[in-house]
């Protein structure tokens with residue numbers, strides 16, 4: 001098919017505004033998926049995505065559409081996640097497109113990630129097609145939202161499609177808008193091959209499967225290709241598209257989006273963002289890749305069963321192939337043994353990776369509390385990046401410490417502005433600005449330490465605004481603050497995995513809260529266990545876990561052996577997620593105790 005009849009687009013939106021539901025309807029209306037095979041959120045293929053109702057990984061499908069002008073079109077639709085942590089995935093999918101359908105909820109209006117996604121689309125020079133969804137809701141205000149789109153984003157929205165993705169209303173309008181407004185690809189079929197790798201996964205039988213957008217030239221089975229960043233060369237064994245089932249083809253043409261395999265066994269050869277070219281007739285330059293994303297939060301991941309250390313490395317490598325923003329390196333902890341320090345884009349990302357490792361690779365994990373990256377200036381004039389509090393240099397050698405700050409923009413109905421300001425103040429925020437979005441909603445701008453956001457900012461924000469506020473942030477730089485490492489001692493011994501970096505003005509209450517929390521979380525044992533918080537060797541808080549008196553089996557005296565067994569079985573289950581730290585058994589929750597305290 002000639003390129004004039006190809007349209008490559010993504011759907012972008014704030015979380016829950018209905019991207020995946022719209023994608024489902026589009027699959028139905030184009031008869032890409034037969035009715036009986038249709039299940040909800042078809043593109044969310046990961047179990048985790050279905051359960052949580054969120055999109056994590058992007059997905060690309062090819063659709064056929066006959067437009068009202070009677071012509072046949074091929075669409076490549078790339079679904080994207082909406083959560084702030086997965087911006088990286090969004091920018092990847094956008095780089096493979098010419099246009100983006102922007103879904104805005106008719107009852108909620110523009111939210112923080114609506115804007116963040118619009119900026120990403122503009123960065124990629126995409127044509128944006130606004131669509132107002134959920135017009136079936138009684139609270140829908142399509143006219144107000146249309147005005148918002150014009151005023152806040154500056155997009156022409158007068159005749160933007162008004163749809164209900166849930167009820168399948170006016171979906172065709174969206175497709176017609178795509179045909180009319182999204183530009184067709186304009187690569188040169190005869191130019192040397194340039195294909196952007198925008199995703200990849202590892203298949204046990206076929207090796208690495210790379211997802212590509214062919215920008216110039218074409219790729220045929222049997223071609224010799226070269227990955228421009230790594231220089232690795234392979235012969236193409238299979239190419240194809242997804243609809244959403246895999247369909248093999250002889251070639252991927254200029255302008256198309258599809259996948260290829262070349263019996264690539266080395267995960268490292270394929271980098272997302274790299275350009276594939278022809279080995280025989282290479283292109284001069286690679287395509288513009290993506291902005292490298294630096295992890296914002298780090299935590300240690302340790303296998304509960306230390307024999308699984310290598311399996312964990314394997315799992316992380318495979319996940320990384322498919323999630324370039326995940327970083328890891330080996331580390332050891334006195335308390336937890338051998339594991340990895342992993343870097344993530346945010347807390348949800350961290351949570352998802354952990355859960356994928358446990359589910360898809362069956363490795364039980366202990367995760368330490370997340371930490372941001374601090375800049376520690378030592379008295380000898382050097383600066384170290386510290387992402388693990390236990391690696392902090394000795395206090396005598398520290399000149400000063402800087403922490404990362406973000407500019408947070410919080411969109412909220414007017415009535416919650418007071419509560420939000422109070423929360424930001426408590427989180428050591430600096431007030432910056434307040435902008436009216438419309439008569440009822442505001443955008444409140446604060447500069448906040450990222451470390452505080454990593455704590456429990458999200459949860460607190462949700463609860464103080466009944467879930468009505470939305471939130472987005474970007475890193476703006478580092479600022480010096482009064483920071484210190486706080487150690488936690490169990491039974492007199494420092495547990496490195498529990499160390500945290502805290503602001504000195506907040507150290508006493510935080511130390512006390514952690515001790516109390518640990519006291520609740522760590523089960524009683526045969527002996528009394530003191531829990532202490534210390535800064536620079538000085539104890540600032542303490543709580544004691546009383547020793548255990550009762551034997552769990554005592555209740556089962558004289559009894560039936562099966563009951564005893566059951567009880568022991570239950571105890572064993574509870575133990576699964578414990579790690580012996582010195583002489584004390586510590587459950588997983590304890591390592592996260594520093595996170596949620598009040």
Ligand code: GTP
Pocket residue numbers: 013014015016017018019020021022053054055080081082083133134135136137163164165166167
């Ligand atoms: P993420 O994938 O997590 O980013 O969310 P999403 O934007 O894909 O939203 P999704 O399609 O999962 O929809 C979120 C919720 O809104 C679901 O409960 C949908 O059933 C509901 N929803 C989607 N479209 C409509 C609509 O047109 N009307 C109504 N009433 N509800 C809708």
